[in-house]
Amino acid sequence: MSVDTKSGGVEFRNVTRRFGNVVAVDNVSFTADPGTLVTLLGPSGCGKTTTLRMIAGLESVSEGTVLIGGKDVTLLHATDRSVAMVFQSYALFPHMTVIENVSFGLEMSGFSRKDREEKAAEGLRLVGLAGFEGRLPSELSGGQQQRVAVARALVLEPEVLLFDEPLSNLDAKLRRRMRDDIRDLQQSLGLTSVYVTHDQEEALAVSDKIIVMNRAVIAQEGTPRDLYERPADRFVADFIGGANLIEGRITGRVERSATVDVGGVFLNVPDRPEAPEDVLVAIRPNAIRLDTTRQQEGLPVVVRKSVYLGSHMEYALESEVGELFAIDHNVAGAVAPGTDAVACFTETGMALVAR
Structure with missing residues (x-):
């Protein structure tokens, strides 16, 4: 046929x-x-x-x-x-x-x-x-x-x-x-x-x-x-794959990258030239890594919930900028609820979106 x-x-x-x-x-x-x-x-x-x-x-x-x-x-x-x-x-x-x-x-x-x-x-x-x-x-x-x-x-x-x-x-x-x-x-x-x-x-x-x-x-x-x-707005960022939406302020721009202050942590995010200084940063759950030694630079968090799903862990985190959701494939190093940690952010998995 x-x-x-x-x-x-x-x-x-x-x-x-x-x-x-x-x-x-x-x-x-x-x-x-x-x-x-x-x-x-x-x-x-x-x-x-x-x-x-x-x-x-x-x-x-x-x-x-x-x-x-x-x-x-x-x-x-x-x-x-x-x-x-x-x-x-x-x-x-x-x-x-x-x-x-x-x-x-x-x-x-x-x-x-x-x-x-x-x-x-x-x-x-x-x-x-x-x-x-x-x-x-x-x-x-x-x-x-x-x-x-x-x-x-x-x-x-x-x-x-x-x-x-x-x-x-x-x-x-x-x-x-x-x-x-x-x-x-x-x-x-x-x-x-x-x-x-x-x-x-x-x-x-x-x-x-x-x-x-x-x-x-x-x-x-x-x-x-x-x-x-590159989601255009908060609806698309949240609907496609889920994202943590955090308020931030752009403090500098270099070529195609913007430096954004999020709760005192400075993140390098792909820039949107039309974006104003006050922005929302969409952070994918798999862009967050937990440092329980608290030696690295990042956002202080408390692990509120830890869920084992076989291939990965899901974490609900409390922070000064609101609740965050994180996914980590390191199931062997699972972090228990109640643990103080630092949320570190990878270079990929972040975007600026319209408020």
């Missing part, structure tokens, strides 16, 4: 969606380049699922333009758009076999039985389910059911494949495996994909570009590394 993605990009131009007096998506513009996977990320109610449904044609556009492959599809019905969606609930027919589920859309499109079976078998092979054709959905695991749903979408050979929280019903270990499988499949086929999730780790793992949404608008967009290392 071939998947043609030469003209499968998605573009939103000043798109708004209203439900009565409620604005679910407010003047949003973005592009998903052909062959890339773009994730819409944000908390519940931010507008990401409504945005996805407008790409699919399942929600109408109040204002603005939606283009797929350079073609204006704003007024086209869902069935007239070259898109396919993988739903959160899988939406498999329980009384149909696996191959009947996968070929259902092809039957509705008028393919012959032979062509349907050939395409469905190839779709199952792509997702690693060759040999499962005769099983019912109830005889499959959750991950296998999700693979069937992906195969059903792929056999339609869409220009754009849409994923609506596809892994939310799976356990943590299976989520990791399935997200890797989806990413590998998307890259091998070069299929333009738009993916919705509220899970920031999932978004970082699968995306070429992440669009962070908050309160119906785009808060920031960029590569996973851009958003993690």
Whole structure:
């Protein structure tokens, strides 16, 4: 089975969606380049699922333009758009076999039985389910059911494949495996994909570009590394990976680095030239190291909570600048609650953000 993605990009131009007096998506513009996977990320109610449904044609556009492959599809019905969606609930027919589920859309499109079976078998092979054709959905695991749903979408050979929280019903270990499988499949086929999730780790793992949404608008967009290392504001810093947000004052600037006074400790942070003197410093939990000898320079802290999580320790720390959260992979040197220590900060994992 071939998947043609030469003209499968998605573009939103000043798109708004209203439900009565409620604005679910407010003047949003973005592009998903052909062959890339773009994730819409944000908390519940931010507008990401409504945005996805407008790409699919399942929600109408109040204002603005939606283009797929350079073609204006704003007024086209869902069935007239070259898109396919993988739903959160899988939406498999329980009384149909696996191959009947996968070929259902092809039957509705008028393919012959032979062509349907050939395409469905190839779709199952792509997702690693060759040999499962005769099983019912109830005889499959959750991950296998999700693979069937992906195969059903792929056999339609869409220009754009849409994923609506596809892994939310799976356990943590299976989520990791399935997200890797989806990413590998998307890259091998070069299929333009738009993916919705509220899970920031999932978004970082699968995306070429992440669009962070908050309160119906785009808060920031960029590569996973851009958003993690250079968050634009406190919302993005906290939502992508979690961050300690501490008030500070810039005391000097040299080239691309700013010296920031944080509670009497001077930190070198990548500069934002537009940042005022009074700033917020976003410090990632893994940028903090504890010195229990208190010989190094840093911020005095007291360990309030110490949690062992197998591969790493998590610490809640009390300090003069507020409570801090730290992650340390040195489980052998775990620090007990109640310990006085100094929080030292690494050169990476810090950024200036707007207050």
